[in-house]
Amino acid sequence: MLPNIFDVPGMGDHYLRENIELLEAFIEGYIPPGTSVKSLQKLQKDYGVSCLKKIYPNSSKEWAVTRVVFVASADQSLPTALADIVRRLLDPHDQATGHFKSNIDLFVVITKCDLVEGLNTSGTTGANMIKQDKFKKMENEVAEVFSIGGAMEQNSIRWQSYVDGRCLNDPYIDNIALKFVRQMMLPRRKRHQVETDKSALLTPQQRFLLKLTYVVNGMDPCQKFALVAVIMLSLFVYFVIA
Template sequence: METESHEVIYERGATQDSAETQEENKALLKEINQLCKRQDRRKPEVIFLLGGAGVGKSAMVNTLGKVIRGKYYPKAKTGSGNAKSKTLTLQWYAHCGVEDFELQPGVLVNFSVLPNVLDAPGNDNPNANELREILEMVFEGCIPVGTSFDYLRAALKRVKASGSELSFTSSEELKVTKVVFVVSCTKDFPMQMVECLNEVLNSYDDKTGRQKYNIDVLVVITKYDLVDGQERFRTDRRQEQITKEEYLEFKNKVAKNFSIEGAMQDNCIEWVSYVDGYSEDNPFIDNIALKFLRQIMRPDRSKHKMENDPSSIAVPSRHEVEQRQMSGKELTEDNHLYKQYILIGLVFACALIAGTYKLVSKPASK
């Protein structure tokens, strides 16, 4: 789909800094291996890559695969620079696109719990209502892998015009557990997309009052190598470089719009990808990808949905509210009628008592 340009060249200098990073990478692999073997890690996370066209989502998939298998073998189609998205359908990369026979010997024992990745076409000018509907269907695992997003958008328009509903069967395997929001520091900040995502994630169930989607969000800022002064990532794309000041302004915008000020280290990663033509080993790129994997798989990042929680707030549905209002109205009318009967009874009783008293108190005739 998207990619860093083929013109990017990465330094491989056998410096002390590089050697230390290589040692850190070995330790990171061991830590990821331990996370894979945790008893509470019974099934893989499902990560949904969300972002505009050309931000580098598919290049991320290929880079993750490289650090796991130890060699660069691209499986996700990538474009070039700001080219139109190469991904046209919903793509599924089981275990980051790595198969067991591709693994480095003795590196990952239980690789089957490595994250599964969903990659979708990028769209820089999405229709807000349409995007919200698509996000809900993706999060609920309702869009089959391989579905064309052009078809999906056309289908949504047809059903809206006819007043019917688009129906897909939900798949437990495809239900999203984490969203990785991918933004490029060289492109405009996708404000509308962020707003749509927040609206969907903040939606709640009418009956329980709980959020519908128990999904964690991690932000990835791609093309970090194009920030001026990055000595570890040399580039010939001088015309596309941005200054440190421009980058810090963009980074602050990310922190503000995702409400992660003061917590950027745990919720945002500065990313550089391997690309076709420039895929020689770079320990600094490996380090970024391995830290991303560790962060995604950390147990403290998981959100556990509370099923049948007795403390859940029971919020009545609209139908139930109407029924209760109707019952209340009927009860009010019954009470009013009952009071009328009591009043009539009291008047009758008073009249009877007065009449009796008058008869008793009347003098006897001679």
């Protein structure tokens, strides 16, 4: 069986509640395979943060994330806020047993390693080359943020790519790709049968209640008081006419 792959790019390095909710819903198996990330972000915009588990109230062990691939670039700073969000979502323990609540493998891919002095096999040179000490500092930061200091070789990979001027038949690059695929595809746990009918379709009533909740939460006290007054007046008029 081929894996379900969710690609969540361009979230930015910010502690945003929207990002936390989105990643949590994916990790815990609430989002059906094939669901567009942009459509989920639109739901958050329309109905506010915390709406996803109301719209998708059922989770499936078959949809739950089993591997997280965090991609960082050697020529940029590590997005520490986003990395910390991922780590915190993977770390929760069961209070009764002390065991991890999830069984998820984390893998960090560091790209642009062909620009690191002494690591590239193509003989690339130029002003954009990355000093080894700077790269090592980033790797140490990766190890610290994700708590993989003793398992960097097993949980991270220095990625090199075919770039301009590089031979299109480099066994070193091909071996990196094969190693990555092998580590991602190794069976780590017993799979569960997919449960059917997990995607939730919003009824008009549910859409109205979600929208109303979102609007009311954004009101100040005076606006909420005015809304209650209008509702009470409407009910009074209704019962008088009836």
